[in-house]
Amino acid sequence: MSPALSLAPTSIPDAWKPKLENRLANTTAHYYNARLDPSNYMDGPLSTNPATRLRQMLARPGIITAPGICDGISARCAIEAGFECLYQSGAATTASRLGQPDLAIATLNDFVGLISFKAAEMVCSLDPTVPVIADADTGYVYSSTSRISGRVSSYEASFGGPAMVARTVTKYARAGVAGLHIEDQVQTKRCGHLLGKQVVSREEFVTRIRAAVLARDQIPGGSDFVIIGRTDSAQVLGMEEAITRLKLASDAGADVCFIEGVKTKQLLERTVAALAPKPVLVNVISGGLTPSFTSEEAEAAGAKIIIFSLVSCVSMVHAVRAAMRALKETGTDFSSAQGMGPREFFEVMGLHEVVTLDSKAGGSAFVSI
Template identity: 35%
Template sequence: MMRGLAQRLRQPGLVTAPGVFDMISAKLADGLGFDALYMTGYGTVASHLGYPDAGLATYSDMVGRVRQIAGGTRTPLIADGDTGYGGLLNVEHTVRGYEAAGAQAIQLEDQEFPKKCGHTPDRRVIAIADAAAKIRVAAETRSSKDFLIVARTDARTAHGLDEALRRGEAYAKAGADILFIESPETVEEMEKIAGSFDLPLLANMVDGGRTPILGKTDLEQLGFKVAIFPVTGFLAASAAMASAYRHLLETGSSKDWQGTLYPFNDFSALMGFDKVWAFERAHADYTNPSQGAD
């Protein structure tokens, strides 16, 4: 039976959620025993469309990826829902769609449309009342309170930490289950965030981003409940592929490449070929009937 994210949040300890962006990353992470997976918007848009995370992906693009990943894994999925893809009616539609697709939490942010990745410049936020209304609609729309609303504010970079904290308080009152104050720039800012709210708090650990990368113990001691690592997987995979492809280009072969390859047989098993082969063995009499039989 699938573990519940809402139940896990009531238990001690940090929930570490790796960023997944396609079915290979999702299946790899799913088999390792994480408490949650995080469907990164940045990585999913890049992987699926080859575009920057700049408001170019549609609701249809993203809900399809939610359905694929949630349907192909057993670990609770937190899914990036951007701005809800429009106004309040769009937020209602998005929440219903993500919940039906199998996510256990949706992340909604307060940026203007088109949004931008949270660790890039020139992000602008909508009015606090409008953003709180989106969170309120999301909380009212879900069919189960175990489907969690992650409220994110991007106000820190352009308007300062105090405005971001003020928005976090408004979103908590509007019905958010988890607060996500994006892009604090020092440990001291993270400490202030953690001391400002009673709700579970999410830390966004973006390798190469604006926020310091902290260890598990440090995050727990500060008071964060969830830590997402949205870019770690695709940056690691991209580095490995770039190295392998460069070697192929330079030498004409994979022979003598010094990187690490995932074993082919293990990868075939990860993708489910063992079940295919077992099925074919079980139905061999139907697919390969004896020649000359009456």
């Protein structure tokens, strides 16, 4: 990729902008699919298909609040609490599955693999009607980076690029996920609320989104799978560039625009106004770059989806730390159990549903349990 199309964490030279914008204009036609027009999802009962259900929720009034989940326990607790949409957080899932920080350590195989009950597949199986939005990072495009005159040049390896993004979309859709977001960070990415982020060119970002949309549209039967375009460029290139990238993602077919690391309510309102009527997603992490908006505050600012990425895993750290300290100090788990025995725990995990199914099917394995 030529330096003229490379975006580093510095401002873009004015002399480059016309050339870049003309090239993008010539390669990115405005996407429209009449079947997926929001007006088609405004009426009628909510579908049991999670992707269709998510589109209905996007088309109708009210903000969508999606707690970040990372495993079966957190997903069960979120469903029990009554949340109508879940967010499979990449950071939380990496922490839960690998015990590692969110620094591009996880791969596609760690999220949706051929082995049963991998993260997304397992979560979707708990209640197939509840939409799950997945964090697909960069779309699992394998890139290499090199320094060119102090800038970062990102180029795709021969086995990556649009084909890998398309494969990711297909695998997530097959797992029962309702939608996913793809971002514009380089492959050696990090959590969107950490410093030092670097992003790829506008052109490469749009290529990722276009590949995701094409893959969705090629799913037999006409899929409602939701494609979310996420930009991390606000921190390194400024809000104007971030909004421009999201407009390009929208034109390429992104159904929702995700502005990561927005620092004030005013900037969120500005983003919503610039992208209207496209739905906007905001990510709130306590102690992160974005203020701790409530769902009501985010809705008042015009956001359509608010996710709380680390709500499960951070609370897990506090709870498990306290339980381990208590066990170490007292030699028993009595206080941390808080009266919850094995049966009560398994009830949260769906014991009643399994026993009922076994009985209705004529089984007798769980008559006494």
